[in-house]
Amino acid sequence: SLQQPEGDQLPRYVRVNTLKTTVEDAIDYFKREGFSYLGQAYRLDDLNLKGKSFVGDLHLSDLLVFSPKTDFHDHNLYKAGHIILQDKASCLPAYLLNPPTGSHVLDACAAPGNKTSHLAAIMKNKGRLFAFDLDAKRLSTMSTLLLRAGVTCQQLANQDFLKVDPDGPQYKDVEYILLDPSCSGSGMVCLRDEASPSQNEQDKRRLQALAAFQLHCLNHALRFPRLQRVVYSTCSIHTEENEQVVAACLLQNPGFRLVPLLLQWPERGLAPLTKCLRASTTKTLTHGFFVALLERHTAERLEEQ
Numbered sequence: 001s002l003q004q005p006e007g008d009q010l011p012r013y014v015r016v017n018t019l020k021t022t023v024e025d026a027i028d029y030f031k032r033e034g035f036s037y038l039g040q041a042y043r044l045d046d047l048n049l050k051g052k053s054f055v056g057d058l059h060l061s062d063l064l065v066f067s068p069k070t071d072f073h074d075h076n077l078y079k080a081g082h083i084i085l086q087d088k089a090s091c092l093p094a095y096l097l098n099p100p101t102g103s104h105v106l107d108a109c110a111a112p113g114n115k116t117s118h119l120a121a122i123m124k125n126k127g128r129l130f131a132f133d134l135d136a137k138r139l140s141t142m143s144t145l146l147l148r149a150g151v152t153c154q155q156l157a158n159q160d161f162l163k164v165d166p167d168g169p170q171y172k173d174v175e176y177i178l179l180d181p182s183c184s185g186s187g188m189v190c191l192r193d194e195a196s197p198s199q200n201e202q203d204k205r206r207l208q209a210l211a212a213f214q215l216h217c218l219n220h221a222l223r224f225p226r227l228q229r230v231v232y233s234t235c236s237i238h239t240e241e242n243e244q245v246v247a248a249c250l251l252q253n254p255g256f257r258l259v260p261l262l263l264q265w266p267e268r269g270l271a272p273l274t275k276c277l278r279a280s281t282t283k284t285l286t287h288g289f290f291v292a293l294l295e296r297h298t299a300e301r302l303e304e305q
């Protein structure tokens, strides 16, 4: 429709890979190439850029924002792994999980690995990062991407996450899990089909199957014995894959609760799950996305309630 920006009208988001460079150095590099830096964005509207101007994002400190269609796929900084071309919404899960340096972290459905490399940057390559994917081809793309990004703390496995034993001795210190499972992709603007308000039976069955798989993965993640926090994300706009999965999981796992996320973020999960975030072309200038952060109650925290 007229109001909905298409994928190629969204800003070009550039995540600076802090394993290889700094935000300041990346800004200087772009300035020397003739881009003009307008400083830090303060309002969403500051992300509506034209021509060769760029800004620092208002929510994420390692993210730079350029005008739509700016193409960096042949850029030196991209080829050298200094920058990662990643939509802003898909930078939220690792940023919100925020695993400390030295921690043991698991990325359950990891390929092609943009969120894995973001986790490694946040961990400063210190600690352990177990990453799984079922698809061997996507996993090999991921190895290339992680090599280019200078990630060294990872342990990749071509494995079904649902078959990973949470009681395996190598996972005994895993406190953080990022779960970004297969989804309908209905939030990806480029994949959106022509307005089809009434889903047909086949679509409904597909959504139900995806939601069952997603809930199964989330429940499995909560079985890791020392788990503190799990971030759950999809690039879907369907509540069946988002709020409904999280609500069902919380009902089945009373030892976990939602963490309220980024109060300044403009779009929330559908009520009553307003602690979660949503993202969309209109409200956040990104693809459609959903993020929830669950944390384990501690005994003390239970008493506080």
Ligand code: SAM
Pocket: 108, 109, 110, 111, 112, 113, 114, 115, 116, 132, 133, 134, 135, 138, 159, 160, 161, 162, 180, 181, 182, 183
């Ligand atoms: N997190 C990735 C990133 O940021 O680059 C994107 C992940 S993509 C949304 C979902 C991935 O889950 C696919 O690569 C798919 O092969 C993988 N997958 C699907 N079922 C799986 C399973 N049972 N165990 C592990 N990985 C699985």
